[in-house]
Amino acid sequence: MASRDTLSPSALRRTLGLLRPHLPGQRLLLAGGGGLLLLEVVFRILEPWPTKLVVDAVTRSLGADLGEPGPTAGVQLLLACALAAVSIIGLRAVCNFGATVAFALGGSRIATALRARAFDHVQSLSRTFHGTARSGDTVQRLVADVGRLQEAAVSAGMPLLVNVVTLIAMLGVITWLDPVIAVVALAAVVLFALSSPRSSSRITHASRKTRRSEGDLANIAQETLAGMTHVHAYGMEEDRAQHFRGSNARSLKDGVQAKRLAAGLERRTDVLVGVATAAVLFIGGLRVVQGAMTPGDLVIVLTYLKTAMKPLRDMAKYTGRIARAAASGERVADLLDVTPDITSPAEPTPLPRTVRGELEWRDVDLSFVPGVPVLDRFSLHVPAGQQVALVGPSGSGKSTLVALALRLVDPDQGSVRLDGIDLRRLDVGELRAQTALVQQEAVLFTGTVEDNIRHGRPGATDAEVARAARLAGVDEFTRALPEGMRTLVTERGGSLSGGQRQRISLARAFLRDAPVLLLDEPTTGLDPENVELVSRAIEQLSRGRTCLVVTHDAQTARRADRVVVVEGGRVTWDGPPQDAPLERVLEEETAGAGEQTALRSVS
Template identity: 55%
Template structure:
């Protein structure tokens, strides 16, 4: 036990943090774990029994005056049966132990992966803007998988060997305490030899996992922009970047493996020296009559079994260190606090009419430079407002505040008089529909892509929304109609078709507030006309924010608001809103 504590000293903080998080996930599997530990104890008991038939055979065969051949043959037969039974029961116990622990670990890690995925989706745009997607994928898939694999292949066998070590040490003390002292004396030597190596292995493993995350981030970024990469012939440049990251990950991985291999060989040498000492001293004890030859054989068998935890610890130190590093990366991610959350007093939003107010709104992304500066606007329900201005002026940021993708650092954003921070996120976002310039479609059927607007919608409602968005006709011409599965990000549809599917999704949402962020920009004339018709059907009678660089896109808006450097610099009404409502804006 002392050796194990010393070897894992540098990894223990990470393992403790991981275990604290895993404990609630392991609690539902307590019966499987209890069964696994019961099988572990049974496996250790049969391991302790296994050498004893050999002891009786040796003592009977070489005992002076052993002439009763039939009695010896009967003893040999009995010992052979006992040995087979002990080995068989030990194998069965080990099998059941592995199955119980593997099933419990797999279930727990499945729950952990689900928690990590749910948590990542809750993290704010600030977090996702500063974190590589590839690194998140490595944590979600690679780190969770490594933690699960190491728990089954390294940690649990090591636990069994440690329990066996305690039992074997107790039996060795009973057989001959002098020989037992030789075995016990080897443990502190192993501690001194391994403590420095284990710290270096843990440090190298942490660095390796970080390098692998960076490597995945580079690969994900490149593959996500493969069109640009090929169009600009960036393959060689990005290959050099990836190659440099790959070489760094290789160096760190080789270093960890080299250190672990060195620790294994040191342990083998220590075991050899201890075994030689036991044979030397034990042989003299047999000659003196203090031990029988069979007892010496049992002692040597236990000696090898007692040193097995040290061999395993040396063998698995690298794996355990990597598991500790993976666990730390998972827990670090889970301990990242989302910027945008429901307040303790938050309540579900009522059905919105759609009146928007921005009251002296400031927004700082955390970089020290404000994205919005003292913006005040009132947008009546049902009003169509065009937001124009140069890139980086704050148009999309203003719309993001309506969805509570950000919270203002100063001032307030209200809908129908309700401060959005007093309402639950789901009830606010559920009443706002968004159509972006680059429509995000998922690698599932057209029907499911539209249904994401309202997951409980029927097939008939999905198709009705598609008709409103002028998508029904081309969807029915696809090979499998609404059940046609799209490629990643909607591959297989033209830009205009993707936009109309996105509009259908927004129509199905039936939201009182609609955000159009360059929704028809970049399309050819025919596609643009079809998308504009779909958008008109979507936004009729709804509060609409139209973000565009193109003057024609905001020509039919009730109000055009121009922003520059995060400020409202121009407010231009086209006509008075319907039903006698007034539109106003205060420029600061």
């Protein structure tokens, strides 16, 4: 992968590589658009000929000897040329409209497919990626960068293609009319071709910096909005505003630099076109006086030159747009280049028809940071149907065991097994279908309460959803909501209390009806009344299932069949709840938390 601070010469090639897999499905549409573009070029070539015929005919009517036979000006000729001009311009406009619509539709479909592909890819990446990637920047790549590719394809790629074909055709006709003048036009094209790549490279580099700055800006905004409660509580408004203003200023500076470079390329091209036009006007005038050309020929050459030079002006403008799109394309390509580290095997081992739910961690080593082990030769066996409470200090690896059971991460050494089968041999989707997860912070999505419960099993009937809601106690508070179960949930469930959100999460687990239940601090942060309601629902939910509950609550731990104390990434105690050293472990954890708080306040 190219360094972020240097321009990769393959930026445009990488961008085209992103789009290539999605082109076959739009082949017919794009081919039709291409055919209309070629017709538009034909009509552009024909467009000045009625003017040439009129100028030459009028000149002959005034008594000039043009050195070649031809008609004189008459009403019929003038009318025919006027109608021809209108017809040619009208047909060219129709072709341009059809090509624009075809390419816009094809570009939109390709961009939609690319965005869906990128989103699916991001979802396939493990929590290792999501733990380090900036979510605001990732969203910027999925939305803004893909959108910029689509815009460039329609507003720059298609016109650039038209202009290149037009330029070649016009140069061919000018050469046929007068080779001397064609040399002048060709020299202008060559000078543009020599100066453009260096400018394009600098524009792409500046555009890459702009997109990176915009990603930083989006990330700061996303972090601040997501943590607005803490921002208000700790008076962080000015600090966050300074971060935002600094990133905003960098984005402005980088954006202005990219536009300045693009504008410079356009103005240099304007000067080049002006010099070429002046040269043709001078040389063409001499050629007419010498009798080598007719006045009509000079008119048509000047018209062609203007038409042929317009692509150079436009190419300068479109080069800047395409350079900026290439920078966006690189960002999307970088995202797609991230290799998922959690994948299903090519030939997964099928699970038995009835999964018992036996879990085992066998000699597991795991480190998120090299040299800092989270789990160290960790071994634990949970028989099918047993309820195990995991207690221990924060950072001892308890929640990591849940992540391993879901195969959100893989161990560095050792194995995690379900019913004796290594999880790495199972299809990831099939494995996760056998588990239900309830976290400390209930995750809700935009939609109704009913929709959020149905995420547990999308194919469930209304009756099954209603039963899950009743078992989790959701119906106790939805009866008071305006639309009941069909009440809309605001972003992240902000319109509901913590207990209500947790009961919806439990209803989702009830509906899942999986043999393995994973609970990660399900009652932390709830008031006593909701703790009791949630605990009762958990007790009913865990019956007959393998249940692993991570908790700091002694009462929750005593409800389990077995307590396992995890300290320093190892099991330090394992036995029945009545004998568990819960007071010692929880007191040490509380003291440790207090020491950390004191240290943070001193620093």
